Each structure stands twice: as structure tokens, then as C-alpha cells.
Amino acid sequence: QVQLVESGGGLVQPGGSLRLSCAASGSIFSIDAMGWYRQAPGKERELVAAITSRGTTNYADSVKGRFTISRDNAKNTVYLQMNSLKPEDTAVYYCNADKVRTWSNWRVTDSSHPYWGQGTQVTVSS
DSSP states (O other), rough: OOEEEEEEOOOETTTTTEEEEEEEEEEEEEEEEEEEEOOOOOOEEEEEEEEEOOEEEEOGGGGOOOOOOEEEGGGTTEEEOOOOOOOOGGEEEEEEEEEEEEEEETTTEEEEEEOOOEEEEEOOOE
């Protein structure tokens, strides 16, 4: 089984910065894609940023130039540096790990579904 644990959320003023971290643990052989999604009250969950094991990144238009995603493959950890935060960035941020391969009975197995963290609240308000 794989667990994702997020940290780094909180309350920040507009224009401020926060850094989110997400560490994956368990019988992990490899993780292809890791990313961050967010969900604001009354809205659907949306992709914020994602990064592959090779470092290819993808960002939502609304965060381009302000957010930076990075990862440490050796630690199975993904980070989201958020700068110039706006009130509309307020949401619960969820970590995601997709195309995960795990060790099971001495064999490498492809997971049939992505994994999610429990979410961390980010509030941007004065």
C-alpha cells in the first residue's frame, strides 16, 4: 500500500508565499507522475501542477509564472512552491501519485489507480 502525506499549508496574506510538500511511502518501486490538485468550496477539483519522473512539468494557466513544482525521486517527494498568492488560490490542496509501481511478493506490480493525500488547506486572505 502507498500513503501520501502533505504538509505546508496555512494562512497567508495576498502576495505571500507557501511551500507544500508531499512524501509518498510504502512498498514503492517507482512513481511516474506526481502532482497537486486543488478544490475550492463549491468547485470541482482541478489540476494545479504535475511533474513526471523525468522532470516534465505541466501547469494550470492560472498559476503559470507563480507556482513551481519539483520532486526528489530518491525521496518520493513532490513540492509546490507558491508565490504571489491570490485569494482565488484558496482551496484544499491534494497531492496525487499516478502510474505507481509497487513491490508485492517479490514482484513489481502496476497499481490500478492513482493515490491521493488527505489534503492541506491553503487560505489566502488579509
